[in-house]
Amino acid sequence: MLSNISVPIERIVSKYIQDEKKVQDISNFLKFYKSRSWIYPGVLKRRYGISIIDVYKFLGDLEEAGYIKGYYEIYCGTCNRHSGLEEVFETLASIPETLECENCGSEILSLHNAILIYKVLGEK
Numbered sequence: 001m002l003s004n005i006s007v008p009i010e011r012i013v014s015k016y017i018q019d020e021k022k023v024q025d026i027s028n029f030l031k032f033y034k035s036r037s038w039i040y041p042g043v044l045k046r047r048y049g050i051s052i053i054d055v056y057k058f059l060g061d062l063e064e065a066g067y068i069k070g071y072y073e074i075y076c077g078t079c080n081r082h083s084g085l086e087e088v089f090e091t092l093a094s095i096p097e098t099l100e101c102e103n104c105g106s107e108i109l110s111l112h113n114a115i116l117i118y119k120v121l122g123e124k
């Protein structure tokens with residue numbers, strides 16, 4: 001879990017979020033994530049009413065600190081759902097140009113429909 005990290009999450013989050021109460025809430029929420037689970041930046045944005053830019057900024061810092069790792073996940077622009085593909089990609093360059101949506105069969109232009117999500121690292 002994210003709770004046993006050396007750089008306090010609070011300190012990283014507070015670099016970008018001014019509201020102290022939100023910093024606490026967000027930090028507590030992040031600590032709740034289990035190892036190997038996925039953090040969706042959009043969830044943090046909606047839940048705390050903060051900008052997606054700020055979310056990506058502190059998640060980026062957490063990644064740099066070695067607590068989470070970013071991956072690209074593919075969404076379908078036609079049915080607006082997750083593509084059903086289990087696969088995630090470590091870099092934009094490794095994503096095939098087009099993929100087929102497993103929900104609706106549409107061809108997905110992958111690069112336009114890739115979102116950056118984060119996997120929680122750690123052994124527990």
Ligand SMILES: [Zn+2]
Pocket residue numbers: 076077078079080081083101102103104105106
């Ligand atoms: Zn689809």
